[in-house]
Amino acid sequence: MQTKLTRLLGIRYPVIQGGMAWIADASLASAVSNAGGLGIISAMNAGADFVREEIRKCRAMTDKPFGVNIMLLSPHVEEVAQMVAEEKVPVVTTGAGNPLRFVKLWKEAGTRILPVVASTALAKMVERAGVDAVIAEGGESGGHVGDLTTMALVPQVVDAVHIPVVAAGGIGDGRGVVAAFALGACGVQMGTRFLVAKECTVSDAYKKKVLAAKDISTMVTGRRLGHPVRAIKNSYMNAYAKLEADSNVPDEELEKFGVGSLRKAAKDGNAEEGCFLAGQIAGMVSREQTAAEIVSEVMEQAEAMMEGVKWDV
Amino acid sequence: MTTLEKLKEILCECKGEDIDITPETNFDELEFDSLDKVDIVMQIEEAYDISLGENLQLSTVGELIAKIDEAVANK
Ligand SMILES: Cc1cc2nc3c(=O)[nH]c(=O)nc-3n(C[C@H](O)[C@H](O)[C@H](O)COP(=O)(O)O)c2cc1C
Numbered sequence: 547m548q549t550k551l552t553r554l555l556g557i558r559y560p561v562i563q564g565g566m567a568w569i570a571d572a573s574l575a576s577a578v579s580n581a582g583g584l585g586i587i588s589a590m591n592a593g594a595d596f597v598r599e600e601i602r603k604c605r606a607m608t609d610k611p612f613g614v615n616i617m618l619l620s621p622h623v624e625e626v627a628q629m630v631a632e633e634k635v636p637v638v639t640t641g642a643g644n645p646l647r648f649v650k651l652w653k654e655a656g657t658r659i660l661p662v663v664a665s666t667a668l669a670k671m672v673e674r675a676g677v678d679a680v681i682a683e684g685g686e687s688g689g690h691v692g693d694l695t696t697m698a699l700v701p702q703v704v705d706a707v708h709i710p711v712v713a714a715g716g717i718g719d720g721r722g723v724v725a726a727f728a729l730g731a732c733g734v735q736m737g738t739r740f741l742v743a744k745e746c747t748v749s750d751a752y753k754k755k756v757l758a759a760k761d762i763s764t765m766v767t768g769r770r771l772g773h774p775v776r777a778i779k780n781s782y783m784n785a786y787a788k789l790e791a792d793s794n795v796p797d798e799e800l801e802k803f804g805v806g807s808l809r810k811a812a813k814d815g816n817a818e819e820g821c822f823l824a825g826q827i828a829g830m831v832s833r834e835q836t837a838a839e840i841v842s843e844v845m846e847q848a849e850a851m852m853e854g855v856k857w858d859v
Numbered sequence: 860m861t862t863l864e865k866l867k868e869i870l871c872e873c874k875g876e877d878i879d880i881t882p883e884t885n886f887d888e889l890e891f892d893s894l895d896k897v898d899i900v901m902q903i904e905e906a907y908d909i910s911l912g913e914n915l916q917l918s919t920v921g922e923l924i925a926k927i928d929e930a931v932a933n934k
Contacts (some may be wrong), residue, residue, distance in 0.1 A: 643893070644897065644913075645913070646913040647913050655893045664894060665897065665898060667894070667898040667900075667901040667902075668894065670901055671900075671901055673896060692894065717923045772892060772893070838872045
């Protein structure tokens, strides 16, 4: 199915696998790209050499376009930004801030730039800087979250900018894709559903938690420090919430409490001390499948629903 | 309308209540989150048809007013 997004990125289906810190590596990214979507490698807080290695591994496993997600708060952001330009990575998505200062560098490298935005003002600002499209991500999603929901954010961003808009947050099947199109988006980004892809190298304990999750299994913590995250309820999240609500606990202690928790979940599968980032749609994710099965199932359902409907996507 | 008045209008709208601001007010005291700040900058830039640059740091209201006035003068 062709949309503005598939044409922009040269992919078969308008489906992006979102960057996921500690999780989205060359294995998952290449599998999604081979399936006709856009796979993304997460640069998270890693240094340039680590990310370059993943890029090369990904290139060895697919000849299709793929992307790198750059966390703008990373201490290594400058070197990683430079490296993806040198490597001529086809697509960059950015999270946690405003990528204005890198736009020129990436454009000169021929890289397509898709910042994740959580408000219309940020969408307008990055459009003016010359990015190719925006990913409007609602707070249903896993990982760092904004306040606005996908339902409210996407149409407002669509109205605010002239570039293509990708919807993210709470999308897990073909119905979600059709809903995104109805709101004016021309593609979707999914994270939570791809957590349980066979090619996703995250710990087994992580996949089990996502598969077992129901609609009300996630919660948000971290508002007090200004970077709220959504994750599956467990002893870590409950303890964090308690500390956060206790005004006698200084911010530094809270900060310290969170250190290493993502790694503990993703790599070690530590069910008690890990932070298992996942979105509200986890309740609907109930089977481990290959990335190709996920992409084709989602798109077949969407296309069947849209049969006979003529939409300008 | 002076720049201070216009800025006050934008900041109050963003806070959802009337707040007192003077040139000495520091943005830290006002506790805007990062999306608020993007919104404020965008509103200023659109209102004055200027660009405040990519590395804008919000410190005091007075400094921001100076930057706005400078950008307007250089238009
Ligand atoms: C485990 C996990 C880790 C994530 N890490 C990142 C990240 O490092 N950078 C980023 O921009 N987005 C990150 N996200 C957000 C995803 O890229 C995507 O936008 C989001 O998962 C979409 O919502 P969904 O989870 O409802 O599908 C993460 C999401 C999850 C579930």
